[in-house]
Amino acid sequence: MLAGTVTAFSFMSAGTAQAQGALVMYCGVQEEWCRAMTTAFERETGVKVSMTRKSAGEVFAQVKAEAANPRADIWWGGTGDPHMQAAEEGLTVEYKSPKMGELQDWAVRQWEQSKNRTVGIYSGALGFGYNTELVKSNGIPEPKCWADILGAKLKDEVQVADPNSSGTAYTLLATIVQLMGEDKGFEYLKSLHKNVNQYTKSGAAPAKAMALGETTVGIAFMHDIVTMVVDKAPIKVVAPCEGTGFEIGSMSIIKGAKNLDNAKKFYDWALTPAAQKIGAEAKSYQVPSNKSTPVPAEAPKLSEIKLINFDFAKYGSSEERKRLLSKWDAEVKNLP
Ligand code: PLP
Structure with missing residues (x-):
């Protein structure tokens, strides 16, 4: 039910949406949160989003299979390991958002370890x-x-x-x-x-x-x-x-994205507190990566959990x- 659904939202008039172009997103979190992000980004920018929700490993397999003629522009959410593998296999591109300075260290480390190809958006x-x-x-x-x-x-x-x-x-x-x-x-x-x-x-x-x-x-x-x-x-x-x-949920821009400018627009927006607080509103209680996004009261407190020193580079390597x-x-x- 959750996997593989395709949703194209079109709240904007066709003219406005067309004027701003399109964005194809592969989304790795819960369907409800994927939809809420899609709707909010369309409202904010007028870009028409076509979203597909899949589990992390499935998105990776799809992005790899489509590498010669990529369908998606942005891969948002899901655990970091397949994002890291995609980075190593050259399926995603380098990008430095102006929002990097606002992020938690663990989100920036993910970006550095992937040679600037994937960034942390939440942790849990x-x-x-x-x-x-x-x-x-x-x-x-x-x-x-x-x-x-x-x-x-x-x-x-x-x-x-x-x-x-x-x-x-x-x-x-x-x-x-x-x-x-x-x-x-x-x-x-x-x-x-x-x-x-x-x-x-x-x-x-x-x-x-x-x-x-x-x-x-x-x-x-x-x-x-x-x-x-x-x-x-x-x-x-x-x-x-x-x-x-624990995970560092991640975001990457697909190599060969046909709507590259809109992918960057989404990427920058997705790192803002306004976009990140949509998670809790959609009942997803991760710890967000922007230091100014409020941590939902319901989010399990990472500081109170005995966490291992997870080696994301090793376990995300191809x-x-x-x-x-x-x-x-x-x-x-x-x-x-
Ligand atoms: N849903 C949420 C809210 C998540 O944070 C994550 C992981 O990032 C997932 C789902 C993972 O989905 P899956 O295990 O199906 O790849």
Whole structure:
């Protein structure tokens, strides 16, 4: 439902929109936020936006497949790893926004590490949640740590996305490897597989399934689980006791963009507090990258979560990302 929808908003009169031209955006966050950004940018500029929402790995695959004749101009949102890989593979271009001086250090570091080809737009920590009613009725101890979701009582009761399509799930893979070391990390993922009921395409799907009572535990970005809590679902959000990874959601301009000026216009606008506060209004509770954008009260506090020293350059590199994903396919996904 979320993946692959195409939306062309046209609130401006055709004449105005045409006068300002068009922009083709691939959007990697939740559909609601993608739509809200599209609408606001159209209102602000008169540029007509054609937006497609896909998960991070899927956008990467599409941008790569279209490299000879790019369809999109701007790739906004989604975890940084495929943006970093695209930068390394020359699928995106260098750009220095006049807004760079207003950004948090982690957002600028992302830009520097990608040789000026992708910039941080928000950050958020990975975690899991559990449905409090299901835990209670099935007599399951409340999980607090990554180790706790391996228990036999959670067989077929854990949901997470597939790291090939989902940036959230790739963040889990890279987090577990960094936290436990590669050998122990893969042992962990194989044990977890016994409890996984479904590898979804989109990273936030497990949070929704948890809210509907379709799975007891869902692994996702904590801010995506908070969205469900705000909607009054019986869910508790957990920052795993061993420590956890985090993402730097990113933005890149596609190489060969047919609407390059509008891509730059969007890029500069997307780094402003006015554009970034649309996230919280659309119930997405990440930490925004512009220092002046208010941090939503609902956003999980990164300073209170035990975060690993995530190596974004290494785990976003083309070689490492490809290697880990094929290893996960070979050793985890196809286990019985
Ligand atoms: N939704 C939100 C709000 C996010 O912050 C992110 C990651 O940046 C995602 C979704 C990731 O989506 P997926 O895991 O489907 O690539």
